[in-house]
Amino acid sequence: MIFTNPTEYAIRGLAELVCRADPASGRMMIDDLVDGTSLPRDFLAKIFQKLAKSGLLSSSKGRGGGFWLARPAHEITIMQIYEALEGPACSDRCVVGLEKCNDHMPCPQHDLYKPIRQRLKDYLNTTTLADLAASLRAKQAWQKMRVMVGTERIDAQ
């Protein structure tokens, strides 16, 4: 509905990175990052390379290499990830796809949809990787608890 496949991989991959990277260096290899998850190794590697080029990630080759955030997790927003992968201002088209619709030549739907679009943008702009990592940790703790209590099959999937 909102993100493409690669963008979702990126978000999940980055959240995993923040959660599980070596605390001292913040660094992690793709192979380590991927295991325990269902993220596709090669494809995610390509995506991370793109994120490195766009300046969200840093990387180094060779032994001891890997990826790490180019700046603190609380300074990387979902919007930045989104735009790095799907291009800038990719959320500004007319909702209903009428032709040549923008703020200067609006159709009435444009104005009706505007607050919704704005709300979404606010979410994307204020939610950071730090938040996502916290969410991921919370979710994992939650699942672990459920397994212990033995209710994990009740409403799985």
Add this chain to the structure above:
Amino acid sequence: MIFTNPTEYAIRGLAELVCRADPASGRMMIDDLVDGTSLPRDFLAKIFQKLAKSGLLSSSKGRGGGFWLARPAHEITIMQIYEALEGPACSDRCVVGLEKCNDHMPCPQHDLYKPIRQRLKDYLNTTTLADLAASLRAKQAWQKMRVMVGTERIDAQ
């Protein structure tokens, strides 16, 4: 961002239908509907056939045939068009794509995004073809006015 290409074509095509069909019968042929627009004839025909199968449109073959709304324009919502083409409940996944996330096993992001998703759904559920047709008419009148005043090139696309 929200709709696929075919869904946008459908929305535009249906809005055109409502605006320009024969007022008495509400009926219109694909060929007439398409001209004057940039809508792709054959592809839109396929989409309209799908909408006919799903019960939003009625159609008849042969001479004097064409398409017409199966019920009044104000009773057809964007959501119905959307679901006819992209499947039911297609807007309920976890925003950030964490695995197995739903209302029973939420991640925190799930709850944060919920009101935004709800807002969007409300819009899709309350906006009807009648509204879209009105928007289309307003937009066309607006453009016509601009052409007459001679300012149409100032901020065109």
Add this chain to the structure above:
DNA sequence: CCAATAACGGATAATCTTATCCGTTTTAGA
């Protein structure tokens, strides 16, 4: 009843997205 016409529907093509593969380059540790 015939011919023109319009939607129908299956086949196919084109394009874009998603995914994988593999040789290359870089780096560090032994």
Add this chain to the structure above:
DNA sequence: TCTAAAACGGATAAGATTATCCGTTATTGG
């Protein structure tokens, strides 16, 4: 300095989406 290891990057494959084509079927007006 050599070797193993890791990201890099180009090529390619696989699949899904988007789009077109064309013969078929149904309908109606003449």
